[in-house]
Amino acid sequence: MHEFGKSIIIFLDELRRSIKWLAFLVVAVTAALFLVSGDLLAFFRDHLDEKLHFFTVAGPFLAHVKVALFAALYLLMPLCMFILWKALGKPFAVTGKRLFVYVFFTCLLFYSGTLFCYLVTLPFGIKFLLSFQTEDLQAIISISRFVNFVTLFILAFGLVFELPVFMVFTVQVKLLTKRFYEKNRRYAILAIAILAAMLTPTPDVFNMALMGVPLYFLYEAGILLIRFLLPDTSASVAGDQGP
Structure with missing residues (x-):
C-alpha cells in the first residue's frame, strides 16, 4: 500500500508539470477553432431535424465556445493521452516503445468510440427522444443544452x-491480475449497466444496449488481450481477492 501511495504521488507530480502548458494549448486551439465553430455546430445538427433556439443573450456565443472547446480537446486527444501515459508510466517504468503502444491504442479506441457514438448511438437516441412530439407538443430545443x-x-x-488498454496496463504493472477480471465478470456487467444508464441519452433498454453491449465486449477483449500479451502474469495482488 505504501508503494502504491508513492506511485500516486509520482504520477500527480509528473502530471502537474505538463498540465499548465497543455491548458494554454487547449485555450489557443479553442480560440482558433472558434472561427469555424458555426460549421462545426452545423455538423452536429445533422442528427437533429429541428431548429435550435436560445433563451439568453449570450446563449449562441457560449454554444460556439463550447463547440470550439470540444473540437480542441478532440484534436488534442493524442497529446492529452501522451501526457497521461507519460505520467502514469513514470512510477511503473513504462517508457519507450511500450509507452508509444499505450498512447496509440488508447487514441485508436477513443476515436473509434466517438465515431460509434456519432454514427450509431446519437442518431437513435435523438430520434427516440423526439418521437414523443405531437401536433400539440412541439420541441423547443436550447442550443446550449443541445451542445452540452x-x-x-x-x-x-x-x-x-479505452477500457481494454487500461485493463492491460493494470495487469502489466501488477495492480490487478487477469484472475481478478475473470472472477468479477458479474460485477463488471453490473457496473457497465449502471454506466450505460447514466451516459446514454434515454433510459430504454435499446439505447442502453447500444453502449452496454460494446462495452462488455471491450471488457472481454481486455481479458483476451491480457491472456495473449501477458500470459505469464499470475502474481497475486491485493486487488485479486474477489469473491
Missing part, C-alpha cells in the same frame, strides 16, 4: 471505449 448533450455524450463514449 452532444459533446459530453461523444466524449464519454470515447473515454469508456
